Amino acid sequence: MDTSTHSSASSSANSESTNARERAPSGAMSSVSVGNGENRVSKATDKVKLKAEGVNVFYGDTQAINGIDLDIYENEVLAFIGPSGCGKSTFLRCLNRMNDTIDICRVEGKITLDERDIYAPDRDVVLLRAQVGIVFQKPNPFPKSIYENIAYGPRLHGLAKRKAELDDIVESSLRRAGLWDEVKDRLDKPGTGLSGGQQQRLCIARTVAVSPDVILMDEPCSALDPIATAKVEQLIDELSESYTIVMVTHNMQQAARVADRTAFFHMGDLAEVDTTDNIFTNPQDQRTHDYITGRFG
Amino acid sequence: MSNFALIATLLMLMALAYHLGLTRSRAVASSRDVRLHSRPGYYGTLVALWCGLPALVIFLLWSFLAPQLIDTLVTGQLPPELVSGLGDREMQTLMRRISALADGRGVAGGGSPEELAAASHMARLQTLENIALIAVMAVLAVAGLVLARRRISPTWRARNQVERVITFALAASSAVAILTTVGIVLSMLGEALRFFSFIHPADFFFGTVWNPRFSTAGSSGQGEFGLLPLLWGTLMVSAIALLVAIPVGLMTAIYMSEYASPWLRSIAKPIIEILAGIPTIVYGFFALTVIGPFLSMLGDLVGINIRTTSAMTAGIAMGIMIIPFVSSLSDDIITQVPKSLRDGALGLGATKSETIRQVVLPAALPGIVGAFLLAASRAIGETMIVVLAAGNNPVLHANPFEAVSTITVTIVNQLTGDMDFASPQSLVAFALGLTLFVITLGLNVIALVVVRKYRQQYE
Numbered sequence: 001m002d003t004s005t006h007s008s009a010s011s012s013a014n015s016e017s018t019n020a021r022e023r024a025p026s027g028a029m030s031s032v033s034v035g036n037g038e039n040r041v042s043k044a045t046d047k048v049k050l051k052a053e054g055v056n057v058f059y060g061d062t063q064a065i066n067g068i069d070l071d072i073y074e075n076e077v078l079a080f081i082g083p084s085g086c087g088k089s090t091f092l093r094c095l096n097r098m099n100d101t102i103d104i105c106r107v108e109g110k111i112t113l114d115e116r117d118i119y120a121p122d123r124d125v126v127l128l129r130a131q132v133g134i135v136f137q138k139p140n141p142f143p144k145s146i147y148e149n150i151a152y153g154p155r156l157h158g159l160a161k162r163k164a165e166l167d168d169i170v171e172s173s174l175r176r177a178g179l180w181d182e183v184k185d186r187l188d189k190p191g192t193g194l195s196g197g198q199q200q201r202l203c204i205a206r207t208v209a210v211s212p213d214v215i216l217m218d219e220p221c222s223a224l225d226p227i228a229t230a231k232v233e234q235l236i237d238e239l240s241e242s243y244t245i246v247m248v249t250h251n252m253q254q255a256a257r258v259a260d261r262t263a264f265f266h267m268g269d270l271a272e273v274d275t276t277d278n279i280f281t282n283p284q285d286q287r288t289h290d291y292i293t294g295r296f297g
Numbered sequence: 298m299s300n301f302a303l304i305a306t307l308l309m310l311m312a313l314a315y316h317l318g319l320t321r322s323r324a325v326a327s328s329r330d331v332r333l334h335s336r337p338g339y340y341g342t343l344v345a346l347w348c349g350l351p352a353l354v355i356f357l358l359w360s361f362l363a364p365q366l367i368d369t370l371v372t373g374q375l376p377p378e379l380v381s382g383l384g385d386r387e388m389q390t391l392m393r394r395i396s397a398l399a400d401g402r403g404v405a406g407g408g409s410p411e412e413l414a415a416a417s418h419m420a421r422l423q424t425l426e427n428i429a430l431i432a433v434m435a436v437l438a439v440a441g442l443v444l445a446r447r448r449i450s451p452t453w454r455a456r457n458q459v460e461r462v463i464t465f466a467l468a469a470s471s472a473v474a475i476l477t478t479v480g481i482v483l484s485m486l487g488e489a490l491r492f493f494s495f496i497h498p499a500d501f502f503f504g505t506v507w508n509p510r511f512s513t514a515g516s517s518g519q520g521e522f523g524l525l526p527l528l529w530g531t532l533m534v535s536a537i538a539l540l541v542a543i544p545v546g547l548m549t550a551i552y553m554s555e556y557a558s559p560w561l562r563s564i565a566k567p568i569i570e571i572l573a574g575i576p577t578i579v580y581g582f583f584a585l586t587v588i589g590p591f592l593s594m595l596g597d598l599v600g601i602n603i604r605t606t607s608a609m610t611a612g613i614a615m616g617i618m619i620i621p622f623v624s625s626l627s628d629d630i631i632t633q634v635p636k637s638l639r640d641g642a643l644g645l646g647a648t649k650s651e652t653i654r655q656v657v658l659p660a661a662l663p664g665i666v667g668a669f670l671l672a673a674s675r676a677i678g679e680t681m682i683v684v685l686a687a688g689n690n691p692v693l694h695a696n697p698f699e700a701v702s703t704i705t706v707t708i709v710n711q712l713t714g715d716m717d718f719a720s721p722q723s724l725v726a727f728a729l730g731l732t733l734f735v736i737t738l739g740l741n742v743i744a745l746v747v748v749r750k751y752r753q754q755y756e
């Protein structure tokens with residue numbers, strides 16, 4: 001990735017690393033809009049939340065990610081797009097070390113969260129994952145009650161000292177996920193009994209309940225109908241107020257609707273990352289251009 | 298012509314029929330220049346079936362009925378002075394002698410003139426019957442072949458008919474399995490009912506003393522047939538076995554499915570499964586020569602007298618035997634828990650053991666309970682280990698270090714040696730077998746229901 005070629009004029013003159021900035025000023029963001037033309041305001045700050053430097057990922061002997069450098073800013077919504085099998089999920093899962101659960105997977109390079117290396121030997125994965133939560137493509141509620149699904153994370157990390165506190169966390173998480181009104185009367189019913197869209201919002205609430213800084217989402221809407229999708233998108237927009245969100249999506253309109261910036265992956269490379277508007281209206285990379293105009297993928 | 302030669306000839310004829318059907322259908326197709334309904338192979342198969350099946354059915358019916366017919370005919374011809382005053386048993390012996398003579402085998406004493414006459418009569422009938430059978434089968438086979446071959450035409454739906462025959466054959470095979478099961482249960486039920494005509498069911502099911510006496514001891518004292526000491530022994534040994542097998546098996550399963558490296562798995566799993574392949578008699582003498590003495594040595598250390606053969610000895614050996622049963626079933630079930638669930642917990646920051654304890658095991662629990670129940674039914678039905686190691690002492694007591702007896706052991710005892718199937722001493726075996734069957738059936742049904750429920754959860 002060559003960041004200097006498409007760095008845009010940055011509004012934040014006080015930023016020390018203007019040449020590394022790939023972001024449009026927030027103002028430009030809301031004035032030029034793609035997709036359904038809906039206006040959204042970026043809540044992104046200038047602070048680099050997650051930083052990847054020269055990340056390579058291997059599955060056994062085959063390399064899935066080739067030397068990716070990427071900065072992710074606090075409270076931004078960053079979308080990963082690209083053809084199937086290009087390594088979006090793989091890279092996303094590096095960001096909270098979910099790849100550790102795959103035996104044959106090996107990660108090289110450096111990824112820092114708030115300037116601390118997450119792959120450092122003394123780094124506690126448990127705490128890392130509490131800070132960087134993840135929501136998967138397929139809703140995967142635990143076969144427990146709705147209440148227990150949400151309470152699981154806070155219990156794990158000892159976030160609530162009393163039952164009342166736990167109740168509060170459960171309620172506020174469900175409210176944030178826009179699910180409270182639908183389930184408040186059946187908190188003791190199994191989470192697996194909800195509809196697909198509700199299950200996905202339950203999983204988001206479950207992630208939110210441990211109050212992470214960053215939420216990773218891997219195609220969170222791919223199993224949902226348009227109405228449930230709209231709800232989740234609205235939720236993402238609200239969550240970006242207090243969380244940094246990185247999401248993989250195959251739906252380019254969705255990227256256009258919710259993301260401040262979009263990264264285009266191609267065969268293990270990060271081909272291009274820029275403001276969502278630029279990616280969709282003025283891509284610099286030929287591969288991006290071909291992809292969004294539908295020539296492959 | 299022996300039956301074997303007859304069937305071999307029929308099979309050769311079927312091969313010929315297949316070939317004829319094949320060539321004929323090809324000829325039909327090319328001469329009239331039309332497409333056949335089915336591929337030639339189906340016509341060949343169908344001709345072969347028409348040739349073989351009717352003859353085979355006749356053969357089976359004939360082999361079943363003809364000997365009875367001949368017996369009746371021969372019996373009818375026997376001189377009255379030979380038959381008069383013979384009981385059922387003697388009559389059977391006589392017929393056996395005659396048929397031995399007819400087959401050309403000798404009999405003890407050489408056979409009386411009347412017997413020899415009857416035997417030659419029987420031999421004549423048998424030759425006649427054999428020739429008739431061959432003739433009938435030949436006519437059927439050839440007729441089937443010719444008719445079927447003539448019917449070959451482009452519109453004959455040979456494929457559908459062959460499919461129907463295959464379906465029927467498969468259904469018939471299943472029917473054999475099912476009917477056998479039903480037959481076994483019914484015969485057990487019948488004999489058990491006979492037993493209950495000697496002993497009142499309440500005395501059997503609720504009796505606390507097992508003391509059957511010998512059937513030869515005279516009909517005055519019938520002995521006591523109380524089930525409870527045996528049932529108690531069975532449950533005690535099985536419970537000990539499960540106490541050994543469940544923790545070890547479950548932990549093995551967790552280790553194998555969640556922690557072991559693929560390399561270790563590939564080595565360790567077959568070794569564990571070998572445990573399941575060891576004949577139970579081997580476990581029996583392992584219990585007798587190793588576990589029993591070891592336990593009694595331990596007993597000596599703490600100053601109590603422990604017998605080498607006891608519920609504990611048999612239970613431990615049986616527990617070792619069912620470890621692989623529990624571990625491989627639980628392993629399967631644990632691996633079936635979707636990875637997405639584990640990822641969900643890990644993604645929230647749970648450690649591996651937290652994930653397993655709090656998410657994977659609860660999700661797998663119904664299936665694991667099913668595995669336990671299957672293991673339990675296995676333990677309850679186990680015989681050889683308890684025969685050798687439990688001490689055969691059908692007395693109601695609560696000490697696991699004392700000898701006990703189980704239902705299975707008692708069945709063995711009642712059915713070995715001289716026996717008379719009209720006495721309650723032997724018939725009780727059927728009542729015991731039926732009880733055992735009902736217990737294990739119940740456990741299996743519950744286990745299957747539980748496992749199925751678990752499956753539904755993820756499909």
Ligand SMILES: Nc1ncnc2c1ncn2[C@@H]1O[C@H](COP(=O)(O)OP(=O)(O)OP(=O)(O)O)[C@@H](O)[C@H]1O
Pocket residue numbers: 059064082083084085086087088089090091102104
């Ligand atoms: N567990 C795994 N073991 C081996 N190879 C894997 C594994 N997971 C992914 N890969 C390989 O890594 C490459 C990237 O996969 P990844 O799942 O990251 O793609 P993706 O961009 O998320 O695709 P999709 O859009 O279809 O989800 C693919 O070639 C895939 O075959």
Ligand SMILES: [Mg+2]
Pocket residue numbers: 088089090218248
């Ligand atoms: Mg993916």
